[in-house]
Amino acid sequence: MQTPPSPIDPRWTILKILQWTTAYFKSHPIDSPRLTAEILLAHTLNTKRIDLYTRFDQPLTKDELAVFKALIKRRVRREPVAYITGNREFFGIDFDVSPFVLIPRPETEFLVEAALAHIPKIPSTPLRILEVGVGSGAVIVSLAVNRPEHDYAASDISVNALRKAAVNARKNGIGGNIRFFAGDVFAPLSPSACSFDVIVSNPPYVPASQLTALEPEVRDFEPALALDGGADGMDIIRKIINEAPQYLNNNALLMLEIGFDQKDRTAQLIINDGRYSYPEFIKDYGGHHRVAVMHKI
Numbered sequence: 001m002q003t004p005p006s007p008i009d010p011r012w013t014i015l016k017i018l019q020w021t022t023a024y025f026k027s028h029p030i031d032s033p034r035l036t037a038e039i040l041l042a043h044t045l046n047t048k049r050i051d052l053y054t055r056f057d058q059p060l061t062k063d064e065l066a067v068f069k070a071l072i073k074r075r076v077r078r079e080p081v082a083y084i085t086g087n088r089e090f091f092g093i094d095f096d097v098s099p100f101v102l103i104p105r106p107e108t109e110f111l112v113e114a115a116l117a118h119i120p121k122i123p124s125t126p127l128r129i130l131e132v133g134v135g136s137g138a139v140i141v142s143l144a145v146n147r148p149e150h151d152y153a154a155s156d157i158s159v160n161a162l163r164k165a166a167v168n169a170r171k172n173g174i175g176g177n178i179r180f181f182a183g184d185v186f187a188p189l190s191p192s193a194c195s196f197d198v199i200v201s202n203p204p205y206v207p208a209s210q211l212t213a214l215e216p217e218v219r220d221f222e223p224a225l226a227l228d229g230g231a232d233g234m235d236i237i238r239k240i241i242n243e244a245p246q247y248l249n250n251n252a253l254l255m256l257e258i259g260f261d262q263k264d265r266t267a268q269l270i271i272n273d274g275r276y277s278y279p280e281f282i283k284d285y286g287g288h289h290r291v292a293v294m295h296k297i
């Protein structure tokens, strides 16, 4: 038997609740208050944000109001919108996210673009492409969706992250294109069996001492495992630069996302290593050198 619909509260139309919530978010330090209110209300009503605009006069049911209020409370406690709705768009693709994975960042799109520039659309032979620390799968799924004619592999120390990445691969029709390996950096791969033409990574690169200074959204909700780069933030970057040559074919590419102030130290590591070409750095929207690109020589 169906439960009868709960009575409608005529005071709270979509427009009124959006106005109230926007003001409420403004009085707390919540970014983009109107947009956040719209995203959370659209999620509550299981509709698109744009459709709210054609339904401004529609009153919310008591149940809808209760669900929406709970989401407002979560956001005011600084839980990121993407964890509340369970998804985030990246590179034009909708990704499932959970607190086991970092929420994809706009600056990471530069890593995807840099890799796409080097991966041919129609290959003479498929390239072997690896992502280390796959998280939600945002990077490798974006690559595989745009360049499906290649062989992809991905590792992550977190099995829960691998599960999410696998979900995102399946959702985008490339589930069969990516092999997933559970383990730290290159640990689950054997150098004799695995050689790649491209390795990409957005490793954890925040210095441990700076984790507590991050925004509450990041500090209290995102996985420290995906952020903590050790004392100087460069533990995993060093490890990748040091170990990647064993897994790279000659002339193959390594591309790393790095912290906003890590360009000089990363360049030094690469030059001192001696097994790579002189690195190139790509700037992000904020003008920070964000992606390091090098060849194995």
Ligand code: GLN
Binding pocket: 105, 202, 203, 204, 205, 206, 218, 226, 227, 228
């Ligand atoms: N850019 C992220 C931040 O500042 C860090 C991502 C990472 O460590 N890979 O929150």
